[in-house]
Amino acid sequence: MNTKNVLFIFLFFSVFLNVALGQTPIDKSTSKMVKILVHITQGLENPTRAALGFLVARTAIEEGHSVSLFLAGDAVKLLQDSVLNTLTGVGTGKLSDHYQVIVKGNGKFYLSGNSSKARGVTEADIKGKPAEFALPNVLVRLSIESDRMFTY
Secondary structure (H helix, E strand, C coil), X not given: CCHHHHHHHHHHHHHHHHHHCCCCCCCCCCCCCCEEEEEECCCCCCHHHHHHHHHHHHHHHHCCCEEEEEECHHXXXXXXXXXXXXXXXXXXXEHHHXXXXXXXXXXXXXXXXXXXXXXXXXXXXXXXXCEEEECHHHHHHHHHHCCEEEEC
């Protein structure tokens, strides 16, 4: 069997399996924009996972989706400048780079009010940022309104 035949068979079965499994190639021109909620509870104790949540939010925005992030637990400290400007995940990039894309793409941040109070995160920490303090009922509302939800 020559190389062309092997390549043809490989491509044929790849397309066949994707169609059979209901997985079709993504076409940005015809895909609809969805509302995505990213719920992050990891902070400085797990920088890779925290940065991964921001990376997923960034990627969704770059693909044209509407994104909200709800930060709870230790994640509320991620918007403090001292953390935002220094945290880097292993293989998941710099938090500040992801944050800039999220902000430019009109992403919105909600910080658990109770978690923030317990960890010393104040209005001064979120001043000038697209962020607000929120109670658990906001997380519930956002999850219901969203088409997809990711948790980190």
